[in-house]
Amino acid sequence: MAGELPDVPRSATVRQRSFPFDRCIPLMAKVELVRLSKSYGGQPAVDGIDLEIPDGVLACLLGPSGCGKTTTLRLIAGFVEPDTGEVRVGGALLSSRERTLAPEFRRMSMVFQSYALWPHMTVAENVAYGLRLRGMPREEVRRRVDAILSVTRLSTLSGRYPGELSGGQQQRAALARALAVEPQTLLLDEPLSNLDANLREEMRFEIRRLHDAYRYTTVYVTHDQAEAMTAADLIVVMNGGRIEQAGSPQDIYQHPRSRFVASFIGGTNILEGEVLARDTVALDGLVLRCREGEAEGERAAVSIRHHEVQLSGEPFGAETNGAAGTVVRQIYLGAHRDYLVALAGGTQLRASAPMELDLAPGTSIYVYLPPENCRLLAA
Numbered sequence: 001m002a003g004e005l006p007d008v009p010r011s012a013t014v015r016q017r018s019f020p021f022d023r024c025i026p027l028m029a030k031v032e033l034v035r036l037s038k039s040y041g042g043q044p045a046v047d048g049i050d051l052e053i054p055d056g057v058l059a060c061l062l063g064p065s066g067c068g069k070t071t072t073l074r075l076i077a078g079f080v081e082p083d084t085g086e087v088r089v090g091g092a093l094l095s096s097r098e099r100t101l102a103p104e105f106r107r108m109s110m111v112f113q114s115y116a117l118w119p120h121m122t123v124a125e126n127v128a129y130g131l132r133l134r135g136m137p138r139e140e141v142r143r144r145v146d147a148i149l150s151v152t153r154l155s156t157l158s159g160r161y162p163g164e165l166s167g168g169q170q171q172r173a174a175l176a177r178a179l180a181v182e183p184q185t186l187l188l189d190e191p192l193s194n195l196d197a198n199l200r201e202e203m204r205f206e207i208r209r210l211h212d213a214y215r216y217t218t219v220y221v222t223h224d225q226a227e228a229m230t231a232a233d234l235i236v237v238m239n240g241g242r243i244e245q246a247g248s249p250q251d252i253y254q255h256p257r258s259r260f261v262a263s264f265i266g267g268t269n270i271l272e273g274e275v276l277a278r279d280t281v282a283l284d285g286l287v288l289r290c291r292e293g294e295a296e297g298e299r300a301a302v303s304i305r306h307h308e309v310q311l312s313g314e315p316f317g318a319e320t321n322g323a324a325g326t327v328v329r330q331i332y333l334g335a336h337r338d339y340l341v342a343l344a345g346g347t348q349l350r351a352s353a354p355m356e357l358d359l360a361p362g363t364s365i366y367v368y369l370p371p372e373n374c375r376l377l378a379a
């Protein structure tokens with residue numbers, strides 16, 4: 001038996017035997033992380049996170065390099081044991097400090113950044129491998145492999161070896177292999193980061209399309225906000241081992257709750273100033289009334305996206321939220337122009353303006369920051 005299962009380390013099998021819930025992971029796969037922590041050398045990589053991913057949802061863990069995304073994924077997969085907290089799937093406890101179910105018993109598939117396809121096997125053999133390992137009858141394996149290759153648009157390439165495929169095709173083959181075993185949970189770690197920009201954009205839609213076809217609960221790790229916006233039902237923004245905010249792409253974009261989230265998702269200006277009232281901040285000749293958030297303390301920050309800032313060659317004539325400035329630079333981007341504007345005291349802000357507004361550096365300009373687009377955040 002051991003000879004047929006070379007991937008199963010002995011220690012994992014032993015650990016698994018002592019685990020009481022190993023055979024009863026239910027089909028409904030809600031993934032729950034409860035106060036989950038993992039430190040390396042006294043430094044927390046994952047710092048007490050709580051998260052619930054409902055069954056069938058595609059969640060993106062999004063954040064800068066080193067914020068703990070991969071560690072979180074490896075904790076879910078069972079490659080890493082938590083210092084504290086729990087991983088539960090469908091209510092069953094899979095990881096805790098006391099006991100951890102080995103990865104191969106979790107009904108999870110993981111796709112790595114490097115694809116990790118077997119180079120000596122064709123695409124079809126790679127995809128079939130996990131099914132053969134489970135002792136599935138030959139005919140059933142063929143049927144399942146054909147179906148998956150068709151969905152992943154690899155049917156005509158089924159006889160090729162990984163070395164004969166483009167990056168995108170290898171990525172699709174890795175996905176096909178992960179999907180073939182009908183996992184309960186699909187784990188993807190920066191699956192597109194080795195692809196060039198155009199293909200990356202196409203594959204985002206591809207991953208979403210496959211998710212809609214299979215609806216496995218999916219945890220997708222990326223540092224690319226556009227990827228998360230395209231693919232995810234739920235975006236989980238991480239920073240320094242913690243979750244800053246979790247919500248729908250729209251919620252995260254429109255209602256960021258911290259400076260970090262506001263600036264990580266979408267181009268935004270963060271302007272720090274003196275609090276005049278719970279909804280009003282003053283800085284550099286600007287008095288900003290804000291529609292969202294509440295100021296506490298003496299200083300607060302206002303977040304407004306580049307495309308929400310209005311520019312004009314004429315004064316706006318509004319009582320608040322407008323000021324005069326000077327064009328620092330202007331870049332023509334075809335559909336619009338990207339402006340950098342300096343206010344009287346030197347504060348700079350970026351704005352995207354219609355292509356028709358063409359003002360040279362050094363020209364006087366007027367800015368208006370509509371209150372409904374100004375979000376108050378802690379300083």
Ligand SMILES: Nc1ncnc2c1ncn2[C@@H]1O[C@H](COP(=O)(O)OP(=O)(O)O)[C@@H](O)[C@H]1O
Binds near residue numbers: 041071
């Ligand atoms: N096996 C390990 N040994 C020591 N430190 C690690 C290990 N894995 C991750 N770390 C550290 O934990 C932090 C989070 O890493 P990681 O989860 O890989 O972040 P991300 O995937 O978001 O880039 C980093 O500071 C990293 O150096």
Ligand SMILES: [Mg+2]
Binds near residue numbers: 069070071
């Ligand atoms: Mg990583």
